Amino acid sequence: GPPAAMATGLLARRVSAASLTMAFGPAVALTVWMVLATIIDRPAATREDRVIAYLSQHASPIDAVWADDYPRLLVETDRRPGSSVPLIFLMANGDAAPDFFGRQILSDWSNRQPAYVAFAADPTRIANLYRHHMADVASSPARADAIERQLTAMARYLAEHYRPEAEIDGVRIWRRGTAPADSVADTADARR
Helix, strand or coil: CHHHHHHHHHCCCCCCHHHHHHHHHHHHHHHHHHHHHHHHCCCCCCHHHHHHHHHHHHCCCCCEEEECCCHHHHHHHCCEECCCCCCHHHHHCCCCHHHHHHHHHHHHHHHHCCCEEEEECCHHHHHHHHHHHCHHHHCCHHHHHHHHHHHHHHHHHHHHHEEEEEEECCEEEEEECCCCCCCCCCCCCCEC
């Protein structure tokens, strides 16, 4: 398609509404069709949607927040980032990556003190998903162990400096302030 279009463009032709429609019509029609399909066939709320909604309702506009894969969260809530590292997934990039990114996240949490952190309720399960379902991690037991060690350190930091406020589909929402780690609120807001 593109080479043929370029070759056709080399021919001298008169520009008319019909020729422009023939040239751009299919691309415009596909674009409009995809936009309408996205708007009309919007899937049901995902876990990420529910976490974003919770943080949007509870975090103030000046609060920093952190959640694994947070770019959408920051765009939709206009909150500040709780860390310069937006993805736990980055820990799988190399043998030194878990320690580098894990320490960076912990340092950022300590310095920026995000008001809310959305973190896996069971970090060991997440570590095992990486260990058993990601080829790069499965082929490196040392990397898998380092990921688990860093996720455990992150969970320990949260238990020491935050209190659990809600749990949404396996994601625990932590709020800055200390409280016993096993005191997840059992309110209607907490279980969605």
